[in-house]
Amino acid sequence: MELSKATQANVLEECSNIGPLRILAACNIRHGGNDYSFIRALRRAGHSVLVVPPESHLPRWETRWLRAVRRLMAPAMITEYNRALIAAMRGFEPDLFFAFKGDSVTPETLRTLRASGAVSINFYPDTGFDGQAAKAITLYDWVFTTKPAHMDFLRERYAYTNITFVSHAYDPEVHVPVTLTELDHSRYGCDVVFIGNISRKKEGEIAHLLEALPEISVKIWGPNGWSRSRPRVRSVYQDTPVWGQEYAKAILGAKINLGLLFEGTPWAPAGDLITARTFEIPATGGFMLHERNELATHYFADGEECAFFVDQDDMINKIQYFLLHDKERASIAEAGRRRMLLSDCSYDHRADQLISKYRELRSISATAGSIELGAVRG
Numbered sequence: 001m002e003l004s005k006a007t008q009a010n011v012l013e014e015c016s017n018i019g020p021l022r023i024l025a026a027c028n029i030r031h032g033g034n035d036y037s038f039i040r041a042l043r044r045a046g047h048s049v050l051v052v053p054p055e056s057h058l059p060r061w062e063t064r065w066l067r068a069v070r071r072l073m074a075p076a077m078i079t080e081y082n083r084a085l086i087a088a089m090r091g092f093e094p095d096l097f098f099a100f101k102g103d104s105v106t107p108e109t110l111r112t113l114r115a116s117g118a119v120s121i122n123f124y125p126d127t128g129f130d131g132q133a134a135k136a137i138t139l140y141d142w143v144f145t146t147k148p149a150h151m152d153f154l155r156e157r158y159a160y161t162n163i164t165f166v167s168h169a170y171d172p173e174v175h176v177p178v179t180l181t182e183l184d185h186s187r188y189g190c191d192v193v194f195i196g197n198i199s200r201k202k203e204g205e206i207a208h209l210l211e212a213l214p215e216i217s218v219k220i221w222g223p224n225g226w227s228r229s230r231p232r233v234r235s236v237y238q239d240t241p242v243w244g245q246e247y248a249k250a251i252l253g254a255k256i257n258l259g260l261l262f263e264g265t266p267w268a269p270a271g272d273l274i275t276a277r278t279f280e281i282p283a284t285g286g287f288m289l290h291e292r293n294e295l296a297t298h299y300f301a302d303g304e305e306c307a308f309f310v311d312q313d314d315m316i317n318k319i320q321y322f323l324l325h326d327k328e329r330a331s332i333a334e335a336g337r338r339r340m341l342l343s344d345c346s347y348d349h350r351a352d353q354l355i356s357k358y359r360e361l362r363s364i365s366a367t368a369g370s371i372e373l374g375a376v377r378g
Contacts, residue, residue, distance in 0.1 A: 027100035032244035035100035037171035041351035057081035103131030128268025149270030170283035177285040188253025191216040198225040201263040251286035259290030282336030305336040
């Protein structure tokens, strides 16, 4: 159907004035999780968001035998989860389907959602494509990625071009300065902390730190993969991840927060340049010592809003220096927080980008005549 220019103009105006949306979301709802931070930002913006969390159907069991059971049951669990998504779609009639990574959303579900008239958008925060996302990522109407390498990968491998790079973000409700009690200082106080997942490179960097500076206090908070690290590294692992306000306390309890990056694996060949920590640490008011690369230095001024290191020996030198310069460290941490507050790196900004892309896709679809005007709901 070919639309007249006057009709196209009316459609564009109508799409730009779309009010609060009905959004069906595939993401988990743990407080302090990046996925749930996105959902809260969408709700703060006034949108109605129905979440179908993957963990409700695919539990994250940790013991070996339960993980074995999960592997055996995974196909049935994924099928059941996607049935729940389709049932929610039929009852909720969403304008937008939003997946945070979407590693449990099947291609068949995306095709059904598209047939219903919903726009589908994926925010992909991980390095490699795994699970159902490896099969379904190019079926989304648009993908936001936090990894620049994904742009070329999807273009070259799948000729998929509906993709935009955005940085990770911080949650203005979670990543804020908090007051630590005496008990908090006892639990979280240390010279150097790393908060996050283990990888071979990260383990090696912390092992080097512990060997070079045995006199300082170091803590690791994160998933239990650290419990299988080499003995010296394992000795500083605190046996648990931290979430929400406890994560903010762990950041503020340390004099120096390490921004260590994932180096990549065969299934995720492009290593990290930035992570969620890159923005969460300064937003919380913590001092960050981050691996140097061109992308990271785009967001922060070295020595003014955070500090960067180029290799393990430089990391050691910077740690020694900043542990001896409390006022400079505090000034840099304060400037880093100001930088975040003035930036477009909050989840509220990411939510705005998501909704703007929805409106753009609706406009393009409508002016092309591929949807009826009455299908643009708001």
